Each structure stands twice: as structure tokens, then as C-alpha cells.
Amino acid sequence: MTTRGPADDGTTGYVRFQSPHRNRRGTFTGLFGLVNNLAREGRLTAEQESFRRVNNAWYDAAYTDPSTVDPTVYDEEVNPGAAAWFKPTATHLLDRVPGYLEILAAHGVDCRLVRSADPGRVLYEDDVQIVVVPRARAEDRP
Numbered sequence: 001m002t003t004r005g006p007a008d009d010g011t012t013g014y015v016r017f018q019s020p021h022r023n024r025r026g027t028f029t030g031l032f033g034l035v036n037n038l039a040r041e042g043r044l045t046a047e048q049e050s051f052r053r054v055n056n057a058w059y060d061a062a063y064t065d066p067s068t069v070d071p072t073v074y075d076e077e078v079n080p081g082a083a084a085w086f087k088p089t090a091t092h093l094l095d096r097v098p099g100y101l102e103i104l105a106a107h108g109v110d111c112r113l114v115r116s117a118d119p120g121r122v123l124y125e126d127d128v129q130i131v132v133v134p135r136a137r138a139e140d141r142p
Contacts, residue, residue, distance in 0.1 A: 013115040014085035014130060017097060020112045027081045032056070034109055035100050048103045055096050062093060066124040066131045073124050079133050085119050090128035 017031035029037070035052055038044055044052060072078045086093055104111045120132030 013088065013117040014119050015088055015090075015094065016083065016085045016114045016116075016119070017101070017111055018083070018114060020110050025076065025081075027083065030083060031097065031100050031104075031111060032059075034111060035103055038103065038107055038109065043107060044103065048106070051099055051103065055099060058096070059093070063090075063128050064126055066126075066129070070124055073131050079123055081134050082123060082131055083119075083134065084129050084131045085116070087128055087130065093128055 018028040019030075019034060020028070023029050035044075036056075039049060039052055066073045066084065074082050101111060118135075119130075120134040122130050122132050124131040
């Protein structure tokens, strides 16, 4: 487990693209999960599937999958609701996001940009991303 670095100044914050709707586990599916779900359902055109495959491979090569460093990072029992956020300085990673958003828009799948200076308890951190367990929601508190 790592600790978070210097506090963000709050003007840009960490960046996440996610569904505005909770999934059946009560979490918000992220950008890549939303597009990958469309692919699993066989809903992508050949061009969209090509984009997804090429760009997913590029992302896999461009940055570390946190679960290869800590296999429990996304374990629902250990870290419920764990989610990855881009650091605002990871512009080279954010540059490819519009293509994914275009695919979602073409299929009527909502996706929103969320920014936060403090999205949760940091489980993993590297130079381009953090993985956090989100702060407790008010409706989850006793």
C-alpha cells in the first residue's frame, strides 16, 4: 500500500470517467469497463472494436495494471468499491479518452467526467494514476 503524495490544489484534481448510474454492486463502472461491456455484448461495430483493441493494448503498455502490483487492490471484499483515477498530469493517457467517449455516445451510454482533489483512501499510486476506496456515502452511514 502506498500513501498519497502532495495534496492536489483542488483546481484540477484527479480525473475519472464513469457511468452516472450505480451498477448492481453499487459502484460506478468506469470508462474502460463501459466500452468493454459493449464489446462483450457484441454491440461494437468493426471500427469501434478495432479502436478498442488497439487502444486498450496501448493503455496496457503505457501504464501499470495496479492488480499486477497488488492482486487484492480490486478485491470487493478487501477493498469494496476500489476505483482507478487518472492524475491530472497524465495528459498523454487522457488524450485517447475522446475515442472511448465517442463509442459510448454512439450507443447511448452515459459517461461523465468526475474530478476530485481527494477521491478516497489511496490503495495504489504511481506516476499516472491512483486507485482508491471512495469515501463513505451519506446513505451508507448508520
